Amino acid sequence: MKYGIFLPLVDEFVEPSRGLSLAQAAEAAGWDAVFVSDLNEVGTEAPETDPCIALAAIAATTSTLRVGLVTPVADRRRPWVLARQSAMVDHLSQGRLTFATGVGYASWHKDVSLPGGGPLDEGEEAMTFLFEESLAVLVMCWSGEPIRHDGIWLHVDSPPLVVTPLQRPRIPVWLTTRWPSRSPLRRAAHLDGILPVFDKRPNLRVPPEPDQVRSVRENLKQLGTQPNYDVALRGVLGPRWTEQSLDRLRALADAGATWWFETVEPDESASSVFERVAAGPPPNS
Numbered sequence: 001m002k003y004g005i006f007l008p009l010v011d012e013f014v015e016p017s018r019g020l021s022l023a024q025a026a027e028a029a030g031w032d033a034v035f036v037s038d039l040n041e042v043g044t045e046a047p048e049t050d051p052c053i054a055l056a057a058i059a060a061t062t063s064t065l066r067v068g069l070v071t072p073v074a075d076r077r078r079p080w081v082l083a084r085q086s087a088m089v090d091h092l093s094q095g096r097l098t099f100a101t102g103v104g105y106a107s108w109h110k111d112v113s114l115p116g117g118g119p120l121d122e123g124e125e126a127m128t129f130l131f132e133e134s135l136a137v138l139v140m141c142w143s144g145e146p147i148r149h150d151g152i153w154l155h156v157d158s159p160p161l162v163v164t165p166l167q168r169p170r171i172p173v174w175l176t177t178r179w180p181s182r183s184p185l186r187r188a189a190h191l192d193g194i195l196p197v198f199d200k201r202p203n204l205r206v207p208p209e210p211d212q213v214r215s216v217r218e219n220l221k222q223l224g225t226q227p228n229y230d231v232a233l234r235g236v237l238g239p240r241w242t243e244q245s246l247d248r249l250r251a252l253a254d255a256g257a258t259w260w261f262e263t264v265e266p267d268e269s270a271s272s273v274f275e276r277v278a279a280g281p282p283p284n285s
Contacts, residue, residue: 001253003281004033004066006234006261009049012270016054022270022277023058027065029280034058035068035100035261052085059093067093070100070176070195072131079134079154083141084162086171095166100195100232102176102184103131129153132187135173142170174232179216189223193230193258204236204263207248210255217256232259239279246282 005026013019023034036058038051051071059067069086073079090097133151140147140156144164149156165171174193177184188194196216198208217231233252237245237260249260264273 001249001257002032002066002259004035004068004259004261005031005277006035006037006070006263007273008037008264009051009054011267013264013273014047014049016049016057018270019049019054020057020061022274023062023065023067025274026277027062029278031065031277031281033066033068033098033259033261034062035070035098037070052082052089055097056085056089056092059089059096062093065096066098067096068098068100072103073101073134073138079138080141080147080156080158080161083138086138087142087162087165090165090167090171091163097165097167098172098174098193100174100176100193101131101135103127126153139170139173172230174230179212182219185216185219186223189220189225193232194220195232195234202235204234204265207235207237208233208252210251213252213255213257230258231256232261233257234261234263236263236265238262238282239276241279241282249282 005022007013007019007022009019013022019036026034036051036055038048051069055067055069058065067089069089071077071082073082086097086099130153133149133154136151137147137149137154137156140149141161142165144160144162146160147156147158172192174195175184175188175191176195177188177197179196179198185194194216196208198212213231213233220229220231237248239262252260262276
């Protein structure tokens with residue numbers, strides 16, 4: 001199993017230099033990855049940091065970390081713009097980017113505009129269709145080929161829009177989704193990994209059960225995923241790696257998890273986060 005830091009760019013980490021310093025500290029401490037996420041909801045007054053810009057700085061100033069962008073592809077971002085931004089991050093990182101995305105928050109749909117303009121007010125099902133079309137267009141943009149898509153929500157007929165990413169055939173894509181919803185699994189099976197959430201309001205300090213992970217892995221296997229398919233989990237088990245927490249990580253790995261992300265908690269102070277990062281990943285990782 002590999003170990004990373006999952007960093008929502010909120011609270012004290014809205015300040016871009018703080019996230020950059022944290023990523024550099026994570027690399028020095030031996031972590032395998034830093035993933036950044038924009039989790040603020042539409043309409044909130046809390047300040048936000050653009051995750052693509054923050055990740056570009058991290059990518060350019062690290063050399064071994066896997067860098068990850070976790071953002072909904074269909075909510076507030078045009079897929080062709082996101083494709084260009086992520087391709088540039090892949091170049092800056094020398095091919096170390098993973099892109100993780102999901103449908104987004106169903107509560108957002110009344111406040112979201114379609115990439116072509118106009119409100120998205122058709123509900124959660126429409127959000128799902130828009131997500132699928134947006135992801136398809138994003139992947140087409142990465143190909144470097146002409147983009148032709150005539151869907152329900154998006155209509156694109158364009159010459160190549162972006163420089164192709166360094167990673168081929170494309171940047172690895174993970175799906176963020178809630179378990180045990182089955183339809184997203186069929187979507188995830190065509191991608192490179194999954195980052196499942198097992199509870200509607202997950203307690204980060206209560207890790208998933210190995211049986212839950214085993215069920216995800218078995219269902220994905222039935223859908224034809226390859227053995228190198230990633231199953232990533234997140235929560236809080238460190239920084240004091242007790243025998244109990246190490247036993248749980250070993251059990252999760254045995255059940256099929258390939259990544260564990262120590263996650264910055266809501267309202268956690270920057271000093272606490274830096275302390276956890278400096279403690280390093282579990283021993284013998």
